[in-house]
Amino acid sequence: MGYETILVEKKEQITRITLNRPAALNSFDDKMGEEFYRALKEAERDEGTRCLIITGAGRAFSAGEDVSGLKERYGGDSRPSLGDHLRKKYHPMILRIRNMEKPVIARINGIAAGSGASIALACDIRIASEEAGLKQAFIGVGLVPDSGSSYFLTRTLGPGRALELIMTGRTVGAKEAENLGLVNQTVPGTELDNVVNSVAEKLANGPTKALGLSKRVVNQVSRLELPDALEYEAQNQDIAGKTKDHLEAVRAFLEKRQPKFSGT
Amino acid sequence: MPFSQILVETEPPIGIIRLNRPKVLNALNFELLRELVEALEAFDKDDRIRATVLTGNDDAFSAGADIKELSEATPVDLIQRNQFALWDRLKKTAKPIVGAISGHALGGGCELAMNCDIIIASETAKFGQPEINIGIMPGAGGTQRLTRTIGKFRAMEMILTGQPITAREAEKHGLVNRIVPIEAYFEEAKKLAMQIAQKAPVATRLAKEAVLKAFDTSLEEGLQFERRNFYLLFSTQDMKEGMKAFSEKRPPQFKGR
Numbered sequence: 472m473g474y475e476t477i478l479v480e481k482k483e484q485i486t487r488i489t490l491n492r493p494a495a496l497n498s499f500d501d502k503m504g505e506e507f508y509r510a511l512k513e514a515e516r517d518e519g520t521r522c523l524i525i526t527g528a529g530r531a532f533s534a535g536e537d538v539s540g541l542k543e544r545y546g547g548d549s550r551p552s553l554g555d556h557l558r559k560k561y562h563p564m565i566l567r568i569r570n571m572e573k574p575v576i577a578r579i580n581g582i583a584a585g586s587g588a589s590i591a592l593a594c595d596i597r598i599a600s601e602e603a604g605l606k607q608a609f610i611g612v613g614l615v616p617d618s619g620s621s622y623f624l625t626r627t628l629g630p631g632r633a634l635e636l637i638m639t640g641r642t643v644g645a646k647e648a649e650n651l652g653l654v655n656q657t658v659p660g661t662e663l664d665n666v667v668n669s670v671a672e673k674l675a676n677g678p679t680k681a682l683g684l685s686k687r688v689v690n691q692v693s694r695l696e697l698p699d700a701l702e703y704e705a706q707n708q709d710i711a712g713k714t715k716d717h718l719e720a721v722r723a724f725l726e727k728r729q730p731k732f733s734g735t
Numbered sequence: 736m737p738f739s740q741i742l743v744e745t746e747p748p749i750g751i752i753r754l755n756r757p758k759v760l761n762a763l764n765f766e767l768l769r770e771l772v773e774a775l776e777a778f779d780k781d782d783r784i785r786a787t788v789l790t791g792n793d794d795a796f797s798a799g800a801d802i803k804e805l806s807e808a809t810p811v812d813l814i815q816r817n818q819f820a821l822w823d824r825l826k827k828t829a830k831p832i833v834g835a836i837s838g839h840a841l842g843g844g845c846e847l848a849m850n851c852d853i854i855i856a857s858e859t860a861k862f863g864q865p866e867i868n869i870g871i872m873p874g875a876g877g878t879q880r881l882t883r884t885i886g887k888f889r890a891m892e893m894i895l896t897g898q899p900i901t902a903r904e905a906e907k908h909g910l911v912n913r914i915v916p917i918e919a920y921f922e923e924a925k926k927l928a929m930q931i932a933q934k935a936p937v938a939t940r941l942a943k944e945a946v947l948k949a950f951d952t953s954l955e956e957g958l959q960f961e962r963r964n965f966y967l968l969f970s971t972q973d974m975k976e977g978m979k980a981f982s983e984k985r986p987p988q989f990k991g992r
Contacts, residue, residue: 684916706916706923707916710916710918713918
């Protein structure tokens with residue numbers, strides 16, 4: 472089934488999902504939420520996809536929730552349950568990005584606000600254009616951070632700086648975001664594709680199983696005590712040690728050549 | 736003995752039983768249960784086997800009773816089939832069973848998991864008693880074993896809402912011994928079974944029996960029971976060998992006598 476609100480392109484084991492509602496700054500209406508989630512699921516299942524890029528069309532990465540869609544739910548005395556809305560629409564996609572055992576790159580081409588920032592923060596690696604920015608837009612509409620924003624910000628920045636961004640709702644420019652560790656790299660807009668594609672190619676030709684297991688380990692260890700984290704690493708190393716790619720790397724090392732990874 | 740619903744392998748000193756109805760998530764029909772009980776009883780009589788690994792596949796340990804088989808049953812059918820007699824025999828398995836559980840362990844699947852002596856779960860395991868959703872309730876020990884394992888309030892929530900819990904929650908509440916990555920749970924269970932299989936067989940048997948007795952007795956009776964089994968082991972050759980090996984600082988050679 473095709474998509475109306477997103478673009479999905481696949482080239483040389485790299486799948487790129489582009490949020491494609493540029494006139495609405497790629498804000499998430501329910502349709503785009505549903506299509507984006509479906510595309511994530513397909514990319515995860517597709518064995519030919521060894522790296523995923525998420526980006527936006529036009530000047531924004533994503534402005535977050537499309538508030539205009541919520542309008543009719545505020546009629547009379549009625550208020551929608553925002554919690555249920557999040558559980559249904561955003562939680563599955565955030566968890567899917569975090570748990571997918573292949574690398575996911577956020578190509579942050581422009582502003583990433585609200586749940587749009589959450590999606591960028593849920594990715595494994597963030598590469599931003601100099602014109603881009605991250606914005607905790609929630610407080611501006613009298614709400615709290617959601618879709619994982621508070622979680623990712625607090626783990627990256629600590630509570631003090633996380634709360635500053637959450638409470639002021641100010642836009643953090645790409646360069647500052649890089650200095651804070653919120654994005655891995657900031658590059659001029661004209662360079663964005665070159666840099667993102669070269670990182671993606673490298674990852675797509677990497678030992679996919681070990682990349683996925685690394686992500687699994689990083690996801691888990693933050694909630695473990697050191698002895699349990701050590702054990703968890705050891706269990707996953709046992710699994711990685713049995714992959715074809717590990718054997719290939721050992722052989723390549725002995726034969727003094729570059730390994731050729733199959734992802735298995 | 737040919738089986739059609741399960742796969743039975745022996746790798747002495749351990750036996751491996753896999754539930755094998757993958758198309759229906761290993762739903763427990765009467766035939767599967769009968770074969771499972773027969774296989775376990777055969778292992779109990781087989782001197783080469785000292786522990787069993789019971790498993791399904793990565794997607795499902797077992798999603799529960801075969802609803803198709805059940806929905807057509809009359810009370811008379813149920814009484815005549817006397818499926819619970821099989822569960823009673825299952826309970827009496829003498830040798831230790833290590834459950835290697837991944838994916839769905841729901842309804843009868845959860846109850847079957849709780850019949851294991853030790854549970855190693857994959858990170859994707861899911862435990863639940865969803866019977867309430869189809870207008871019935873657990874019937875193979877779920878209300879009793881779950882309550883004794885995770886406590887009244889959590890058991891009540893699971894049984895009354897039908898909502899399953901994740902492997903992590905199960906681990907937190909003591910329903911599984913530990914969780915390992917999906918690629919490793921079966922090997923981990925085998926390793927554990929192998930470790931148990933190195934111990935003196937009569938001692939593991941009597942120790943298992945004594946632990947399970949704790950569910951059925953007052954502390955006083957349980958202590959009496961434990962003591963009798965303890966004394967009994969002093970009549971075994973393995974006890975003498977174990978103590979001798981200990982003082983000679985060498986690994987014991989147990990014979991099961």
